[in-house]
Amino acid sequence: MARRFDAIRGNGKRQPAVPIDAAFTMDYVHRLRFTSDVLDPANPVLREVLAKTEDSPGRLVVVVDQGVAEAWPGLCERIDDYVIDALDWMTLAAPVQIVPGGETCKNDWSVYESVARTIHDAAICRHSYVLVIGGGAVLDAAGFAAATAHRGVRLVRLPTTTLAQADAGIGVKNGINAFGKKNFLGCFAVPWAVINDEKFLTTLTDRDWRCGLSEAVKVALLKDASFFDIIESAAPRLKERDQTAMRSIVRRSAELHLQHIVSCGDPFEMRGARPLDFGHWSAHKLEQMTDFSVKHGEAVAIGLAIDVLYSATMGRLPGSEAERVVRLLEALGFSLYHAALNDPALFEGLEDFREHLGGQLTITLLDAIGRPFDVHEIDLARMSDAIAHLATVAARPLS
Amino acid sequence: MARRFDAIRGNGKRQPAVPIDAAFTMDYVHRLRFTSDVLDPANPVLREVLAKTEDSPGRLVVVVDQGVAEAWPGLCERIDDYVIDALDWMTLAAPVQIVPGGETCKNDWSVYESVARTIHDAAICRHSYVLVIGGGAVLDAAGFAAATAHRGVRLVRLPTTTLAQADAGIGVKNGINAFGKKNFLGCFAVPWAVINDEKFLTTLTDRDWRCGLSEAVKVALLKDASFFDIIESAAPRLKERDQTAMRSIVRRSAELHLQHIVSCGDPFEMRGARPLDFGHWSAHKLEQMTDFSVKHGEAVAIGLAIDVLYSATMGRLPGSEAERVVRLLEALGFSLYHAALNDPALFEGLEDFREHLGGQLTITLLDAIGRPFDVHEIDLARMSDAIAHLATVAARPLS
Numbered sequence: 001m002a003r004r005f006d007a008i009r010g011n012g013k014r015q016p017a018v019p020i021d022a023a024f025t026m027d028y029v030h031r032l033r034f035t036s037d038v039l040d041p042a043n044p045v046l047r048e049v050l051a052k053t054e055d056s057p058g059r060l061v062v063v064v065d066q067g068v069a070e071a072w073p074g075l076c077e078r079i080d081d082y083v084i085d086a087l088d089w090m091t092l093a094a095p096v097q098i099v100p101g102g103e104t105c106k107n108d109w110s111v112y113e114s115v116a117r118t119i120h121d122a123a124i125c126r127h128s129y130v131l132v133i134g135g136g137a138v139l140d141a142a143g144f145a146a147a148t149a150h151r152g153v154r155l156v157r158l159p160t161t162t163l164a165q166a167d168a169g170i171g172v173k174n175g176i177n178a179f180g181k182k183n184f185l186g187c188f189a190v191p192w193a194v195i196n197d198e199k200f201l202t203t204l205t206d207r208d209w210r211c212g213l214s215e216a217v218k219v220a221l222l223k224d225a226s227f228f229d230i231i232e233s234a235a236p237r238l239k240e241r242d243q244t245a246m247r248s249i250v251r252r253s254a255e256l257h258l259q260h261i262v263s264c265g266d267p268f269e270m271r272g273a274r275p276l277d278f279g280h281w282s283a284h285k286l287e288q289m290t291d292f293s294v295k296h297g298e299a300v301a302i303g304l305a306i307d308v309l310y311s312a313t314m315g316r317l318p319g320s321e322a323e324r325v326v327r328l329l330e331a332l333g334f335s336l337y338h339a340a341l342n343d344p345a346l347f348e349g350l351e352d353f354r355e356h357l358g359g360q361l362t363i364t365l366l367d368a369i370g371r372p373f374d375v376h377e378i379d380l381a382r383m384s385d386a387i388a389h390l391a392t393v394a395a396r397p398l399s
Numbered sequence: 400m401a402r403r404f405d406a407i408r409g410n411g412k413r414q415p416a417v418p419i420d421a422a423f424t425m426d427y428v429h430r431l432r433f434t435s436d437v438l439d440p441a442n443p444v445l446r447e448v449l450a451k452t453e454d455s456p457g458r459l460v461v462v463v464d465q466g467v468a469e470a471w472p473g474l475c476e477r478i479d480d481y482v483i484d485a486l487d488w489m490t491l492a493a494p495v496q497i498v499p500g501g502e503t504c505k506n507d508w509s510v511y512e513s514v515a516r517t518i519h520d521a522a523i524c525r526h527s528y529v530l531v532i533g534g535g536a537v538l539d540a541a542g543f544a545a546a547t548a549h550r551g552v553r554l555v556r557l558p559t560t561t562l563a564q565a566d567a568g569i570g571v572k573n574g575i576n577a578f579g580k581k582n583f584l585g586c587f588a589v590p591w592a593v594i595n596d597e598k599f600l601t602t603l604t605d606r607d608w609r610c611g612l613s614e615a616v617k618v619a620l621l622k623d624a625s626f627f628d629i630i631e632s633a634a635p636r637l638k639e640r641d642q643t644a645m646r647s648i649v650r651r652s653a654e655l656h657l658q659h660i661v662s663c664g665d666p667f668e669m670r671g672a673r674p675l676d677f678g679h680w681s682a683h684k685l686e687q688m689t690d691f692s693v694k695h696g697e698a699v700a701i702g703l704a705i706d707v708l709y710s711a712t713m714g715r716l717p718g719s720e721a722e723r724v725v726r727l728l729e730a731l732g733f734s735l736y737h738a739a740l741n742d743p744a745l746f747e748g749l750e751d752f753r754e755h756l757g758g759q760l761t762i763t764l765l766d767a768i769g770r771p772f773d774v775h776e777i778d779l780a781r782m783s784d785a786i787a788h789l790a791t792v793a794a795r796p797l798s
């Protein structure tokens with residue numbers, strides 16, 4: 001019935017009103033860099049990403065997560081100096097802007113609006129740059145502003161947490177929370193570049209240091225059993241904040257994440273599955289139920305534990321493998337139980353998850369470490385059993 | 400230096416931190432339909448666009464421009480009936496929502512927010528549908544909400560004005576005005592479908608009837624000299640509101656617009672040119688300077704006249720051709736002069752235009768009807784001459 005647009009011939013004369021289905025294609029490039037101390041003027045990474053091009057007027061605004069600014073006194077001055085010393089074709093078009101961070105910064109429009117206003121006031125155009133330095137929440141809210149001001153200016157992300165470097169900062173999403181739903185408003189937008197600077201990880205709290213590891217475990221469970229083994233071996237060093245071990249884990253997690261985006265065939269999630277959100281239906285709900293006192297990475301650890309135990313309850317994943325996952329998450333320092341798991345409201349997370357993605361419910365489970373499969377129904381009684389089982393497993397001391 | 404992602408081999412072990420440039424591609428389909436009386440249950444067009452698919456839960460919300468609801472008493476009831484009679488697999492998930500229309504509805508977040516809230520309250524998911532019936536402004540503001548709720552739900556546009564049917568409603572843009580800049584916030588998003596229902600045109604005011612014709616002239620000037628001839632021949636009938644003539648002009652304009660989007664190679668305007676915005680640098684500014692009392696289509700008529708006269712002043716377009724364009728616009732009923740053109744603030748429109756698109760200024764001019772070319776500089780003295788010339792030409796009575 002429908003025809004391709006290129007079949008159309010027209011000279012303005014009346015034609016039968018046949019439907020037109022016009023297909024077109026867009027090419028995208030997602031740039032990912034790994035470095036240490038990106039703001040050292042001798043470090044070429046940021047300079048190369050912001051390379052002088054004919055079509056850019058060389059204007060830059062920089063947005064910094066307040067928590068990062070506090071952890072790195074003098075950071076704003078270093079940014080000023082870097083632009084002067086290393087980016088001679090570029091102008092800092094506004095003073096470095098510090099915005100509140102943490103998941104609650106996504107609960108209203110304030111960070112979005114202040115960044116959009118800066119982009120306006122600083123006359124940032126579509127070929128100018130917005131550099132955002134911060135955790136996943138600031139990257140999300142400021143990134144949404146950058147993606148929608150002028151329908152999208154060039155966004156360079158410098159994720160500063162293990163979670164943002166291993167996972168959230170790599171994605172092609174942005175957004176804020178609205179109407180009590182996490183990430184309800186946002187869009188898909190490919191960043192100009194993402195630069196993972198491991199130096200930022202050194203000042204994280206122990207909780208934030210740990211948080212990215214649950215996402216690393218997640219992507220290992222989905223994509224790469226050998227990576228799971230590596231995380232298992234590295235767990236004691238990771239818990240003791242061994243920077244070399246973390247560098248390797250974050251890097252591989254980021255790569256697997258990016259590889260998924262560019263090779264899955266559905267980077268903007270038009271279809272029904274969202275495999276990278278393994279364990280996330282309960283995690284997102286748990287965050288909301290606890291007013292975000294449980295951090296995203298902590299909630300994901302719990303969510304993974306729930307869904308691997310459910311996979312075992314359903315007879316798909318061997319119990320020993322489920323236990324192995326639970327014990328790795330504990331070895332990394334995660335607490336795997338929270339009183340809110342007793343609240344039946346948790347199960348609303350399934351409907352929120354279905355609705356956000358659309359169509360029928362699709363939940364990813366495991367047949368084995370590294371071998372996921374999808375289901376379209378959840379047996380709530382068995383899911384309750386899995387959660388009850390987690391309460392006992394999680395309580396058991398590490399041997 | 401950079402490499403393609405598919406060259407990566409990884410097993411979690413440390414590798415040199417080479418940069419990753421990961422390329423990927425997205426396929427889009429843009430559906431355009433032409434019909435009359437789409438809400439007649441016997442008319443298959445909307446039913447086919449909203450066809451039952453496995454991945455859709457069959458939920459629908461409908462947003463209607465207040466002006467359309469007023470012009471068509473009983474419209475909301477007809478929509479209710481249509482869903483019951485013609486869409487048996489679909490549920491109207493909320494009462495039909497009426498929102499204020501006209502360009503001023505884009506001056507704040509209110510339409511955006513009310514539509515986003517409806518999408519939330521009605522549990523519209525990414526595979527559910529939002530149907531928006533209205534002029535270009537409502538399509539823009541409500542479309543921005545649809546594009547960002549859940550990062551994008553399926554949007555079906557029913558443009559109700561000649562301007563929206565010939566031009567604005569066909570595009571892959573949405574947005575609202577902010578910080579005094581037209582369309583400052585928005586995103587690129589391909590609608591699920593656009594349905595041009597010519598019946599809606601019958602109740603337009605003469606001004607709104609006329610407004611789409613300037614965009615039709617624009618696309619003819621850019622793409623199709625024979626279409627310009629056709630508009631010229633049809634001008635007397637168009638002015639007298641001949642529906643058959645308008646059907647043909649709107650249709651060809653919409654097709655040329657869509658053809659440009661899908662074949663230009665840059666549908667999301669990542670690069671430096673925006674050829675479909677011929678005549679728009681002054682038009683957008685004139686709208687703002689007059690608090691939108693000059694309508695978009697009226698401003699575009701003036702903007703076209705300015706840029707064809709400037710093309711002539713620069714020795715590129717023969718003066719007789721420029722005059723031909725001016726006289727066609729007048730024959731269609733447009734007034735081609737406005738006191739605000741004397742205000743030098745008009746020229747700020749050039750910088751707004753440059754900034755919105757990014758990079759260097761790119762303005763499209765004409766060598767001939769149907770033969771555009773781009774310039775990167777505007778000679779302001781000559782542009783002032785062109786505008787002064789317009790004042791005299793426009794004052795001359797039609798012969």
